[in-house]
Amino acid sequence: MSNFEVIVIGAGGGGAVIAKELGEKGLKVLVLEAGPWYGNKKWPNPNSQSGAESSSTSDDLDVVLHKQLLNKFEMNMNDLVTGRFRWGPADRSRSQWFRNADQKGVIWQCSGVGGTTQAYTANCPRAYPAAIDNVWPISYRELIPYYEKVEETLPVNFAATTAKEELFYYGAKKAGWHLIPTLDVTGPGYRPQPNAILPPNKNITNLNLSEEQLSWMEGCTLSGHCINGCPHGPSVDKMAKRSTNVSYVPLALKTGNVCIRPNAFVIKIVTENTVSKGLHAVGVKIRDTWTGEQEELRAEIVVMASGSIESPRLWLNSGLPDNQWVGRGLVNHYMDWVSGIFEEKDLIPILGTSDINPFVGNTCGARMDYPGLGALQSVGMSPGLTASFYAVSESGYSFLHTPGMNDPWDIRGRLFGYELKETMDAYRRTLNILVSTDDEVNQRNGITLDPLIRDENGFVPVVKYQPTKQSSRKRSKLVKIAAELLRKAGAKKIIWTNWPTGMMIHIESTMRMGFVVDQDCETFQVKRLYIADNSVHYNSLGGVNPTLTTQALATRTAEKLVEKYFN
Amino acid sequence: MGISEGERTLNRYIRSTFQALVEAIIPPHLKYKDYLGTAQVAGAQKLHVYEYVIWILDHSIALPVKEQLNLVNGAMSKPTAELLDLGAAHLVQTGQILYPLNVTVFPNGGPFSALSKVDRLRAITLIERLDINLENLSIPYKNNPELVRIMMDVLNELPLFGHYSEWTAYGTTRLFSPEFRRVEHFPLGWFQTGYPGPSFGYRDFRGFLATFKHKKVDD
Numbered sequence: 005m006s007n008f009e010v011i012v013i014g015a016g017g018g019g020a021v022i023a024k025e026l027g028e029k030g031l032k033v034l035v036l037e038a039g040p041w042y043g044n045k046k047w048p049n050p051n052s053q054s055g056a057e058s059s060s061t062s063d064d065l066d067v068v069l070h071k072q073l074l075n076k077f078e079m080n081m082n083d084l085v086t087g088r089f090r091w092g093p094a095d096r097s098r099s100q101w102f103r104n105a106d107q108k109g110v111i112w113q114c115s116g117v118g119g120t121t122q123a124y125t126a127n128c129p130r131a132y133p134a135a136i137d138n139v140w141p142i143s144y145r146e147l148i149p150y151y152e153k154v155e156e157t158l159p160v161n162f163a164a165t166t167a168k169e170e171l172f173y174y175g176a177k178k179a180g181w182h183l184i185p186t187l188d189v190t191g192p193g194y195r196p197q198p199n200a201i202l203p204p205n206k207n208i209t210n211l212n213l214s215e216e217q218l219s220w221m222e223g224c225t226l227s228g229h230c231i232n233g234c235p236h237g238p239s240v241d242k243m244a245k246r247s248t249n250v251s252y253v254p255l256a257l258k259t260g261n262v263c264i265r266p267n268a269f270v271i272k273i274v275t276e277n278t279v280s281k282g283l284h285a286v287g288v289k290i291r292d293t294w295t296g297e298q299e300e301l302r303a304e305i306v307v308m309a310s311g312s313i314e315s316p317r318l319w320l321n322s323g324l325p326d327n328q329w330v331g332r333g334l335v336n337h338y339m340d341w342v343s344g345i346f347e348e349k350d351l352i353p354i355l356g357t358s359d360i361n362p363f364v365g366n367t368c369g370a371r372m373d374y375p376g377l378g379a380l381q382s383v384g385m386s387p388g389l390t391a392s393f394y395a396v397s398e399s400g401y402s403f404l405h406t407p408g409m410n411d412p413w414d415i416r417g418r419l420f421g422y423e424l425k426e427t428m429d430a431y432r433r434t435l436n437i438l439v440s441t442d443d444e445v446n447q448r449n450g451i452t453l454d455p456l457i458r459d460e461n462g463f464v465p466v467v468k469y470q471p472t473k474q475s476s477r478k479r480s481k482l483v484k485i486a487a488e489l490l491r492k493a494g495a496k497k498i499i500w501t502n503w504p505t506g507m508m509i510h511i512e513s514t515m516r517m518g519f520v521v522d523q524d525c526e527t528f529q530v531k532r533l534y535i536a537d538n539s540v541h542y543n544s545l546g547g548v549n550p551t552l553t554t555q556a557l558a559t560r561t562a563e564k565l566v567e568k569y570f571n
Numbered sequence: 572m573g574i575s576e577g578e579r580t581l582n583r584y585i586r587s588t589f590q591a592l593v594e595a596i597i598p599p600h601l602k603y604k605d606y607l608g609t610a611q612v613a614g615a616q617k618l619h620v621y622e623y624v625i626w627i628l629d630h631s632i633a634l635p636v637k638e639q640l641n642l643v644n645g646a647m648s649k650p651t652a653e654l655l656d657l658g659a660a661h662l663v664q665t666g667q668i669l670y671p672l673n674v675t676v677f678p679n680g681g682p683f684s685a686l687s688k689v690d691r692l693r694a695i696t697l698i699e700r701l702d703i704n705l706e707n708l709s710i711p712y713k714n715n716p717e718l719v720r721i722m723m724d725v726l727n728e729l730p731l732f733g734h735y736s737e738w739t740a741y742g743t744t745r746l747f748s749p750e751f752r753r754v755e756h757f758p759l760g761w762f763q764t765g766y767p768g769p770s771f772g773y774r775d776f777r778g779f780l781a782t783f784k785h786k787k788v789d790d
Contacts, residue, residue, distance in 0.1 A: 052750050076769035077754065079736040085631045086749040097748045099633040106717050108724050152786045159785065165777040173780060185781030196780045208776045215771035225772025236772070357775075363766055364773045387764040388736025395727035400696050403689075418727055420596050420692060425612065428735060429602065431764035457639045464636070504724065 008034040008263070009570070011288055011303040013270045013318070016119015017551045018536040018558045019309030020248035020256060021154070025562030027259030031570065034058075034263050034303065035256075036290060038310075039115025040094030041266040042122075042233075043070030043240050043249070050266075051088065051096040054294035060263035062254045065240035074233035078386040081232040082123065089114040089123045089233065093293040094267055101461070103313065104454050106468040109396065109506020113311060117266055118249025120311070121551065125230045125367040125383075126200040126245050128160045128552040130187050132375040135442070135546030141523040144188075150556035151187075157255070158200040158246045160552070166226055166365030167355045169196065171346075171435055172382040174354050175493025176372055179485075184373065192374040197381065198552075200246035201230070201366050202237075230367035231385055267293045269461050273306060273322040275530055283325070284531040291461060305532050305569060309558070312511040312539040313465050316451040319515070321462035325529040329519035331451035335544040337378065337510040338471040338479050340439035340503045341393055342413070342486040344495030345430045354494065359432040362390070368438070372489070377478045378441040378547025380486050387431055394419040394427065399502040412487035413500040427499065435495070437486040440510065441479040442547035444472040450514050469506055478547075512550050515539035524564035525557060532569070536561050580679070581649065587680030588652035589621035593730040595691040615734045618759060619745065623733035624648075624726070626746060641710045650709045651722060652681070655691075657707060658698035659683035662690060669693070699723040735760035 010026055012019045015037035023035045041047050045066045046056035050073070073088065074081065081088050085100055091113045092100030103111060114120045130151050136144040154160070162185070163169065176194035177183075184193030205223030207213050218225045219236040224244040227236060234245035241254035256262040272289035287302035308315045316331030324330075348358040362384030372380040385393075399405055399417035407414055419427055427434070449470060453463040471479070487498050517540050520527060525540050527533045536558040538550045545553055574582070597615035615621070628647040632640070642650070659682035662668055670687035677684035683694060697703065698719060705714050712719050732738075738745065742755035761768055 077737045079732070079738050080749065080752070083627075083732070083736075083749075085627050096750050099630055102632060102636045105721060108721050110728075155783075156785050161783045162779060162781045165780055166773070166775045167777070169780070170777055183780065198783065203779075204776050208772070209774050211774075215773070219771040226775060227770045227772045229769070232769075359765075361773075361775070363770075364775050386736070387761060387766045388732045388734075388738075391731035391735040391760075392728045395731045396724045400699055400723075401692055403692070404696065418724075420727070421598055421688070422600055424597060424731070425600050425602075425763075428760075428764050431766065457636060459633060459636055 008032045008303045010305045012307045012309055014309035015117040015264055017121045018554045020252035021555045021558040022307055022536040022562050023262050024252045024256035025559055027256050027261040029566050032261050036268045036270055037117050037266045038269040041117040042073045050094050058263050058265035062257040067239045070240050071235040074235040076229045076232045078232055078388045091115050102459055102464050104464055104466040105506055107506040108504035111508040118247045121247040122233055123231050127368050127549040128198050128200050129548040131553050132189055132546030134375050140542040141518045147556055150559045153559055154555040158251050160198050160200050161203050162196040163199050163366045163369035164204050168360050168362055168382050168384050168435055169370040171493050172370035175489040178492035179489050189373045194372040197369050197371050202244045226365045228363040269293055271461050282531055285533040307534040307536050309536040311537050312514045313451055315539045316514045317465040320453045327520055329516055331514050332447045333445040333513045333516050334450040334469055335443040335445055335513045336469055336508050337547055338441040338443050338475045339507045340479055340483055341501040342437045343499040344435045344490030345497040346433045347496050350494040360435055361432055375546055378482050381438045383436045383438045394501055396504055397502050398504045412484055413498045415499045439482045440547050441475055443475050443544040445513055445543050446472050510550050512538040512541040517542045525561040534561055583679035585648045585652050587677035587684045589624050590616050591677050591680055591684035593621045595688040596730045597734050615730050618739040620730050620733040623738050624729045627729055650712055653709055654712050655683040656681035657703055658694040659686050661703050662694045662697055695723055
C-alpha cells in the first residue's frame with residue numbers, strides 16, 4: 005500500500021464524498037476508516053474476524069452480505085454500546101470507545117464505512133441563506149452549484165407522504181403555516197423533507213408483488229428502517245437510503261483510484277517543517293484496531309474527515325500548533341422532543357386510518373423551517389428507540405411538573421410507570437417532533453483532551469456543551485410552535501420531554517472556517533492538511549441538518565485542493 | 572473454579588438493586604381489553620430487563636480506561652447500585668419517604684430496593700438534584716457531579732430501550748456477546764406497542780406534496 009497522493013481520514017458523510025471527487029480527478033486516494041465495513045466480501049464477518057486489509061473495487065461489494073448484516077433489529081443495530089452502528093471498534097466483543105461527556109445526553113455517532121450516515125435519516129436540507137450570507141467567509145451563492153451536484157449525485161428528493169407526514173402537514177396548515185416547496189428557504193413554512201432516499205418504486209401499491217420482492221427492487225419500500233440501516237435495494241449501490249457507504253463509496257471505488265481501509269484508527273497527523281513548504285502534513289500514523297499494530301503512511305495531502313469530535317481530538321493528540329478555536333465553538337442544534345398522542349376517532353377523518361403507524365415511511369419525512377429560530381421535523385422510529393427518547397430529560401420525572409393553565413403541554417419530563425405504559429400503548433397513534441435550534445457559537449463549548457485518561461488511540465476527548473441564553477430562548481419558541489402544530493392536528497395529549505443539553509446528533513463547528521481552516525478548508529497552521537466534515541461549518545446553518553452542507557463543502561474542497569496542489 | 576460466597580452476595584445485591592430500579596420505571600400493569608376484560612401486562616422485572624442494565628454498565632467502558640478510572644473490580648454496576656443506595660438512605664434519613672420500607676420484596680438489596688416504587692424514583696430525583704454528599708460516593712462518582720447526573724438519565728434510558736426493543740427476545744442468548752445473540756421469539760415490548768417488527772415494506776404511499784426539480788432536469 006503506497007504511492008497515494010491523498011489520505012482521507014474517515015469514510016463517513018464527508019470523507020466518502022471528497023474521496024470520490026478526488027478519485028474522479030485522477031488522484032490516488034487512500035481512505036482510512038476506524039470502524040468496520042458492512043457489505044464487503046472481504047469482511048464476511050466484520051464484527052468477529054479481522055478480514056482483509058483494504059478494498060479498492062466495487063466488485064467487492066456484496067448485496068446479500070449487506071442485507072444479512074443490516075438486519076433491522078433496533079438493538080442489534082443501534083445500541084450505543086454494542087450495536088453494529090456504535091462508536092467503537094469492529095470487534096463487538098470489545099467495549100466502545102470512551103468519551104468523557106460533561107453534560108446529560110447522548111452522543112450519537114457511528115464508526116464504519118459510511119460513518120454516521122449509516123444511521124442517519126438522510127435529511128438533506130440546504131442551510132438557510134440568511135445563516136450563510138454576510139456571516140460565513142463564503143457566500144450562499146458560492147455553495148449553490150455544490151449543493152446541486154450533491155443533490156444530483158445522492159440523489160436528493162422531497163420525501164414521499166405516508167400517514168405521519170400527512171398529519172404533520174395537516175397540523176402545520178391548521179396552525180396557519182404555508183407550504184414552501186423550495187430548497188432555498190427564506191421564510192417560515194412547512195414542506196416535505198428534502199432527503200437522500202429514493203422515491204418509492206412505482207409498484208409500491210401493486211399487490212401482485214410482495215413486499216419482499218419490492219425490497220429487492222429499486223426505490224424506497226417505506227419500511228421505516230432508515231435509522232436501523234436501510235437494506236432495501238437490488239444492489240449495494242442502489243440501496244434506497246443513500247448513506248455514503250451505498251452512494252459515494254461505490255462511486256469512489258468505480259474511479260479505480262480510491263482504496264478504502266477499514267479497521268484503521270488514525271492516531272497522529274505526521275508533519276514536517278521545511279523552509280520551502282513551512283509546517284505541512286506528510287502523512288499519518290495509524291493503529292490497526294484488531295492487531296494493535298502501528299504503521300506510518302505518507303501522502304502529499306491529508307484530509308481529516310473524522311467528525312466534529314475526533315478531528316479536533318486528532319489535532320490535539322498530534323501536538324499540532326495551538327489555536328484558540330481548535331475544538332471550540334461546538335454547536336449541536338440544542339435539540340428537544342415533543343410528542344402528540346391522538347385518538348382513533350380524530351385520526352380517521354384526517355388520515356382515513358385509525359393509526360399513524362410511526363414505523364412506516366421515511367423516518368423524518370416532514371419538516372417545518374423557521375429561519376431565525378430553527379426547524380421542526382416529524383420523526384417515527386421503532387419502539388425501543390422511541391421509548392428511550394422519553395427517558396432523557398432536564399426536568400426529571402414527569403410527576404414533578406403539574407402543567408399550568410397556560411402550558412401547551414400535558415406532561416413535561418421523563419416518563420415512567422403507568423404514564424409510560426399508557427404512552428407506549430398509544431405508540432401507533434403518536435406523532436413525535438424533533439426540535440432543532442438555530443444554535444449560537446460559543447467558544448466555551450467544545451472538545452478538549454482529558455489530561456489523565458487515555459485509550460489505545462490517545463487521550464480521550466472531553467465534550468462540553470451549554471446552550472447560550474439566545475439558543476435557549478429560540479428552543480422555547482420552537483417547542484411552543486411544535487406543541488401548537490400537534491394540538492391543531494388534533495392531539496389529545498402533548499408530552500414535552502425537555503431534553504437535556506447534550507443530545508448530540510448534529511455536532512458542528514469545532515474547526516471553524518475562518519478560524520482553523522481557510523475558506524477552501526485547508527488549515528491555516530498546517531499546510532496540506534484539509535478538513536472535510538461538519539467541524540468546518542462556521543455556525544449551525546440556522547438549525548438545519550448539517551450533512552448536505554458538509555458534502556457540498558467536501559465537493560468544493562476537492563476542487564480547490566486539486567487547483568492548488570495538483571495543477 | 573467457582574464463585575466465592577462474597578461474590579455471590581455481591582451479585583445478589585447488584586441484581587436486587589437493578590430489579591428494584593426497573594420495576595419502579597416499568598411496573599406490570601393491567602390493560603383494559605374490550606369485552607375480554609383486563610389483562611396483566613408484564614413489567615421490566617419479569618422480562619429480565621435489569622440484566623440488560625447491569626450488562627451494559629459492566630461492558631460500556633474498555634478495560635484500560637477502567638483501570639485509569641480506578642474501577643477496582645472493573646464493573647460499573649456496583650458503584651452505581653451504591654449510588655442509588657446513598658440517595659435512598661438520604662431520602663429515609665431526612666424523613667422524605669412516602670411509604671414504609673419493605674425489605675422482603677428484594678431481600679438481598681440495600682436501602683434503595685427497600686423503598687416503595689415511587690420513593691425509588693424520588694431517591695433518583697434527589698441524586699439527580701445532587702442533594703447528596705458527593706464526597707461519600709465511590710469511584711467513579713466521587714466528586715463527579717456531571718457523571719452522577721448523566722447516570723440518572725442513563726438508568727432510565729436503559730430499561731426503556733431494553734424493554735421495548737428486541738432484547739427481551741434474545742432469551743437464553745441475552746447475556747452473550749452481541750454477535751452470538753439470537754432472537755428466539757417475538758419481543759414482548761413490540762407486542763405491547765403493536766409494532767409489527769422488521770419489515771420489507773408498507774403500502775401506505777400517499778403521493779408527494781412537492782417534487783424536486785434537479786438542475787439537470789431544468790437544463
